[in-house]
Amino acid sequence: MAAANDLRRGMAIKYNGNAAIVLEVHHRTPGNLRAFVQAIIRYINTGKSADVRFGSTDKVELVDIERKQLEFSYKDHNGYHFMDPETYDTVTLQENLIGEGRDYLVENLSVQVLYAEGKPVQIEMPASVNLKVVESAEGLRGDTASNVTKPAKLETGKTI
Structure with a gap:
């Protein structure tokens, strides 16, 4: 068992008797209410996502x-x-x-x-990945007064 305040992204928990993976966690402290932990979880068996709220003192069962x-x-x-x-x-x-x-x-x-x-x-994913740039727009001559950015297409097809 772990405190709801200790929830982190990627942890596996048991919620309502079903195993789920934590996708996002936000600690909220509204001005006139008690603090709570809001989490988005994805059930392992069904693949469905749910938005759940835990009190800051609630206990959560962890899954290995x-x-x-x-x-x-x-x-x-x-x-x-x-x-x-x-x-x-x-x-x-x-x-x-x-x-x-x-x-x-x-x-x-x-x-x-x-x-x-x-x-x-x-x-x-690993912290860094080496990818090749396969396509990029040409830089404009004389446009060096500020930081020049231009779109580049990676070998995976992603444009950054």
């Missing part, structure tokens, strides 16, 4: 999380395919589990996959 290092292989219409480098088993994850990291996945990239109750629930 297992971490596995997997390598990204490829993406197709079935989902994102990852390989375990030790056993060579392939795991297919749906886009909702990948999140914003999908724009930075390149072949053979190692990521941490979080498992709760034997099911993959979330991935953790």
